[in-house]
Structure formats: structure tokens, C-alpha cells
Amino acid sequence: MTLSITLSQAKIAFVGAGSMAEAIVRGLIQTEVANPQHIYMMNRANQDRLAFLRSEYGLHASCDPATKEAYLREADVVVLCMKPKDVESAFAELQPMLHEKQLLISVIAGLSIEKAERLLQVGLPIVRTMPNTSSTIGLGATGMSFSSKVNDTFKQLAIQMFEAVGTVTIIEEDKLEVLTGVSGSGPAYVYYFMEALIKAGIEGGLTEEDARQLTLQTVLGAAHMVKITKEDPAELRRKVTSPNGATQASIEALDRFKFTEAVAQAVFHSAARAKEMGEQIAVSTSSPVGKSV
Numbered sequence: 001m002t003l004s005i006t007l008s009q010a011k012i013a014f015v016g017a018g019s020m021a022e023a024i025v026r027g028l029i030q031t032e033v034a035n036p037q038h039i040y041m042m043n044r045a046n047q048d049r050l051a052f053l054r055s056e057y058g059l060h061a062s063c064d065p066a067t068k069e070a071y072l073r074e075a076d077v078v079v080l081c082m083k084p085k086d087v088e089s090a091f092a093e094l095q096p097m098l099h100e101k102q103l104l105i106s107v108i109a110g111l112s113i114e115k116a117e118r119l120l121q122v123g124l125p126i127v128r129t130m131p132n133t134s135s136t137i138g139l140g141a142t143g144m145s146f147s148s149k150v151n152d153t154f155k156q157l158a159i160q161m162f163e164a165v166g167t168v169t170i171i172e173e174d175k176l177e178v179l180t181g182v183s184g185s186g187p188a189y190v191y192y193f194m195e196a197l198i199k200a201g202i203e204g205g206l207t208e209e210d211a212r213q214l215t216l217q218t219v220l221g222a223a224h225m226v227k228i229t230k231e232d233p234a235e236l237r238r239k240v241t242s243p244n245g246a247t248q249a250s251i252e253a254l255d256r257f258k259f260t261e262a263v264a265q266a267v268f269h270s271a272a273r274a275k276e277m278g279e280q281i282a283v284s285t286s287s288p289v290g291k292s293v
């Protein structure tokens with residue numbers, strides 16, 4: 001890889017072709033920062049999924065071992081997108097095909113850089129990230145940490161890649177778990193809140209269609225208000241909350257049901273589970289080598 005390589009020139013191989021890999025790929029292609037002909041996706045066995053990805057995005061996709069090996073050996077950037085439970089076997093298979101000139105990017109929750117280095121036993125630079133699924137529409141929020149081997153060119157490449165699908169927050173690695181609790185899992189809390197708001201609206205007598213539309217516009221409008229006015233969410237909330245009015249009654253109800261505490265617990269449980277998943281990935285000193293991916 002030369003110092004001047006850009007994302008559109010780089011060959012990017014995704015190991016794992018699930019929802020997170022697709023979210024990133026879709027953003028890269030839609031924003032035209034990456035060339036679909038330079039994107040290589042691979043999974044374990046799901047041929048239908050690969051056929052869909054090929055036809056939808058015009059990229060290369062395969063689960064054939066020899067083809068995957070060729071993809072990996074040629075790649076400038078390898079993005080690891082499998083579930084934590086699959087890391088051990090996937091890394092053992094990957095290890096013989098990687099080399100020190102490549103950049104490795106992991107989106108795997110909880111997997112530390114140090115453990116990835118021990119598993120791979122290849123001294124290549126590693127970028128640990130925690131994106132979220134809103135990357136699909138270019139509105140992702142990605143946290144990112146670098147191993148000491150990542151040079152400035154690779155840092156810029158990784159940042160550019162995830163900025164193509166949203167915002168990037170560079171953070172100390174030991175903060176990535178709590179970041180997982182906030183923004184990695186975060187979209188699920190927002191959807192859960194929306195589900196609850198729709199359900200309550202319907203229970204109160206709204207049609208399902210109206211409850212959905214009103215909920216969507218409310219969440220969208222509130223998020224845009226924070227972004228556009230740059231006001232603190234607490235200040236914006238105060239503006240909705242007339243003294244002794246309807247909103248005050250609802251906020252008091254949320255407080256009685258410990259809303260703030262519930263959200264904090266959600267964040268900390270996500271962080272703890274991410275850490276636990278990372279710790280559960282075993283490092284065997286006799287990793288099988290020479291097998292195909």
C-alpha cells in the first residue's frame with residue numbers, strides 16, 4: 001500500500017456479510033467513496049445472501065474457500081464483521097492469509113486490540129471500531145481506537161471509511177464498551193421507545209397509522225431540534241414542559257418509573273455484555289493454521 005492510496009483505490013475485504021457489513025458497504029457505495037469493484041465480501045455459507053449483495057451493489061462476494069483466500073491475500077484493508085462467538089474459528093482460518101502491509105479493521109463488540117493481536121499472531125495494524133446500523137443511511141455514529149502500529153495514512157483511511165457512513169469519534173480503547181452501550185446499542189433503545197409510544201397511542205384510541213406517523217415525526221423533529229438549535233436536550237425539554245402542564249405530568253410519571261435509571265442500566269448492561277463477549281473469546285496458542293476461510 002502506498003502512502004497516497006485512497007479509499008476508492010483500496011481493495012477492501014469484508015469477512016462476514018451480515019447486517020453491519022452491509023450497512024458499511026451500502027454507505028461506502030452510495031457516497032461513492034469506494035468503488036464496488038474493489039469491495040470483496042465473504043461469509044461462511046449463505047449463498048443467497050451473497051447473490052443478493054452482488055446484484056444489489058455490484059461488488060464481489062463469495063464463500064468459496066479458494067476465492068476467499070484470493071480476496072484476502074489481495075486486500076489492502078480487511079474488515080472483520082463476524083459475531084464474537086465466531087471470532088476464534090474465523091481468526092484461525094484467516095491468520096495464514098493476512099500480512100503486515102494490510103490494515104485490519106474490526107467492528108466486533110468487545111474484542112480488544114490486544115486479544116486480536118494475540119489471536120492473529122501477525123503484526124499488522126488494527127483499528128477497533130464500534131459503528132451502529134444507522135450507517136446504512138449515512139447517519140451512523142462510530143467509535144474508533146487505533147493500535148500503536150496504525151500510521152497516519154491508515155488512520156485517515158479508516159476515518160474516511162466510517163465518515164462516509166456517518167460520524168467518527170476517536171476514543172481511548174477502554175471507553176469503547178461504554179460507547180457500545182450509548183451508540184452501538186443505542187438505536188435499539190430509540191426503536192424500543194418508539195414501539196412503546198406507538199403502543200400507548202393506540203391504547204389511547206389513535207389509529208395505528210396515526211400513532212406511527214406521529215411517533216416518527218416526533219422523534220425525527222426532536223433529534224433535528226437538538227442538532228440544528230445546538231441547545232442542550234435538557235433546555236429543549238424545559239421548553240416543552242409548561243409549569244404544571246401536561247408534559248410536567250408525563251415527566252413526573254417517567255421519573256416515578258425511574259426512566260433515567262432504566263436508560264443508565266441499559267447502557268451499563270450493554271457495556272458489560274460487550275466486555276464479557278470479548279473476554280469469552282478464547283486465545284488458543286495452538287491455533288489451527290493453513291485451513292481455508
Ligand SMILES: NC(=O)C1=CN([C@@H]2O[C@H](COP(=O)(O)OP(=O)(O)OC[C@H]3O[C@@H](n4cnc5c(N)ncnc54)[C@H](OP(=O)(O)O)[C@@H]3O)[C@@H](O)[C@H]2O)C=CC1
Nearest residue numbers: 016017018019020043044045046081082083086090108109
Ligand atoms: N448489528 C449491529 O447493530 C452492530 C454489530 N456490531 C458487530 O458487528 C459484528 C457482526 O454483527 P452483525 O452484522 O449484526 O451479524 P450477522 O449475524 O448479521 O452477520 C455475521 C456474518 O458473519 C459471517 N461469518 C461467521 N463466521 C464466519 C467465518 N468464519 N468466515 C466468514 N464469515 C463468517 C456470517 O456468515 P453466514 O451467514 O454464512 O454464517 C454472516 O455473514 C458483530 O461482531 C457485532 O458485535 C457492531 C456494531 C453494531
Ligand SMILES: O=C(O)[C@@H]1CCC=N1
Nearest residue numbers: 109180184185186274
Ligand atoms: O448487540 C450487539 O452485540 C451488537 C453490538 C452493538 C449493537 N449490536
